[in-house]
Amino acid sequence: MPFLSDTLARVKPSPTIAVTTKAAQLKAEGRDVIGLGAGEPDFDTPQNIKDAAKRAIDEGKTKYTAVDGIPELKQAICAKFLRENGLTYTAAQVTVGTGGKQVLYNALMATLNPGDEVIIPAPYWVSYPDMVMLAGGTPVPVVATLENAFKITAEQLEAAITPKTKWFIFNSPSNPTGAGYSRDELKKLTDVLMRHPHVWILSDDMYEHLVFDDFRFVTPAEIEPGLYDRTLTTNGVSKSYAMTGWRIGYGAGPVALIKAMGTIQSQSTSNPCSVSQYAALEALTGPQDFLAPNRKLFQARRDLVVSMLNQAKGITCPRPEGAFYVYPDISGLIGKATPKGTVITNDEIFATALLEETGVAVVFGAAFGLSPNFRVSYATSDAVLAEACARIQRFCAELI
Ligand SMILES: Cc1ncc(COP(=O)(O)O)c(C=O)c1O
Numbered sequence: 001m002p003f004l005s006d007t008l009a010r011v012k013p014s015p016t017i018a019v020t021t022k023a024a025q026l027k028a029e030g031r032d033v034i035g036l037g038a039g040e041p042d043f044d045t046p047q048n049i050k051d052a053a054k055r056a057i058d059e060g061k062t063k064y065t066a067v068d069g070i071p072e073l074k075q076a077i078c079a080k081f082l083r084e085n086g087l088t089y090t091a092a093q094v095t096v097g098t099g100g101k102q103v104l105y106n107a108l109m110a111t112l113n114p115g116d117e118v119i120i121p122a123p124y125w126v127s128y129p130d131m132v133m134l135a136g137g138t139p140v141p142v143v144a145t146l147e148n149a150f151k152i153t154a155e156q157l158e159a160a161i162t163p164k165t166k167w168f169i170f171n172s173p174s175n176p177t178g179a180g181y182s183r184d185e186l187k188k189l190t191d192v193l194m195r196h197p198h199v200w201i202l203s204d205d206m207y208e209h210l211v212f213d214d215f216r217f218v219t220p221a222e223i224e225p226g227l228y229d230r231t232l233t234t235n236g237v238s239k240s241y242a243m244t245g246w247r248i249g250y251g252a253g254p255v256a257l258i259k260a261m262g263t264i265q266s267q268s269t270s271n272p273c274s275v276s277q278y279a280a281l282e283a284l285t286g287p288q289d290f291l292a293p294n295r296k297l298f299q300a301r302r303d304l305v306v307s308m309l310n311q312a313k314g315i316t317c318p319r320p321e322g323a324f325y326v327y328p329d330i331s332g333l334i335g336k337a338t339p340k341g342t343v344i345t346n347d348e349i350f351a352t353a354l355l356e357e358t359g360v361a362v363v364f365g366a367a368f369g370l371s372p373n374f375r376v377s378y379a380t381s382d383a384v385l386a387e388a389c390a391r392i393q394r395f396c397a398e399l400i
Pocket of ligand 1: 238
């Protein structure tokens with residue numbers, strides 16, 4: 001009898017974490033490595049949030065809490081949805097988990113049966129398909145193209161829906177492409193969803209605050225109130241408030257779904273960290289004035305990276321609307337060889353050769369469901385980004 005479960009065989013370890021680990025290992029060996037793999041802001045959690053956490057500790061708020069969140073935080077989340085998204089929820093419609101990841105996982109675990117299909121636009125965040133498979137469902141990728149700015153069309157969505165479709169996962173701005181759907185683009189998708197009342201919508205709004213130029217963030221339940229009763233809108237403090245390590249995410253949707261998600265959580269982790277919940281409360285209710293400068297900073301970095309990568313031979317890099325990623329296309333490099341003789345036959349070989357020969361760590365596109373590409377996280381300083389892009393330019397120029 002095998003010791004490991006069949007469930008384990010359905011998933012693979014996160015490739016983004018694997019790249020970060022490999023880069024750290026090379027660094028420890030003394031190599032000059034620039035990591036562009038990690039999906040987290042490079043600056044510290046704002047002081048007022050840290051202070052709120054310290055106060056929570058001093059006040060003894062260090063015990064178990066209600067499984068899916070303290071009432072104050074749920075109220076703050078309701079206020080956030082109303083203020084920023086025009087969505088009205090009661091506390092009973094809100095759940096708080098250990099990161100956005102747990103909230104998504106709870107939703108899938110609480111709803112998927114074998115054979116249930118989940119439509120996932122590709123390129124996708126690496127965890128979606130594996131979470132769906134872990135929960136016993138079947139991921140159905142719908143591939144967006146470079147030509148359509150990495151956004152799927154209404155026709156593609158319509159064609160992917162079957163009687164077995166349970167969820168449509170929507171993520172805008174997207175990890176890994178940074179692509180953001182405008183109101184008009186999203187309306188075309190919600191019109192399709194209105195015609196298929198058995199399909200639920202899981203909107204992952206994690207990068208809501210990281211949008212550039214005059215792009216305006218929109219979420220499905222806001223655009224199409226007719227979908228409110230079958231939409232779970234998820235979000236979190238990890239990316240917007242530089243709080244990846246605190247592990248707080250949240251979601252809002254129909255009471256029955258939220259209750260079911262709470263049941264899953266009650267038999268896995270119980271409540272998210274009590275201290276982190278008070279920190280998240282401060283993040284959502286305290287001053288929001290650092291969001292705008294951060295947006296500006298990330299926008300400038302995006303412009304730098306897009307411009308430098310487009311100057312690299314064989315690379316095409318679209319300019320995304322948000323998040324802190326770009327997803328360049330490397331079709332022009334396939335079939336070429338490095339001076340050391342490595343032939344670039346796919347994006348995984350490209351990323352490995354780039355890391356070994358230049359010390360720049362990126363994540364290969366196959367991990368996100370669209371090749372040949374790679375993902376750059378530009379959540380690092382201008383100087384580091386300029387050096388990394390210069391190395392990529394040299395690497396590409398030397399390919400024969
Ligand atoms: C699209 C997307 N959703 C959810 C998450 C998970 O966020 P958290 O760290 O809060 O679990 C991430 C993190 O990388 C992400 O990129």
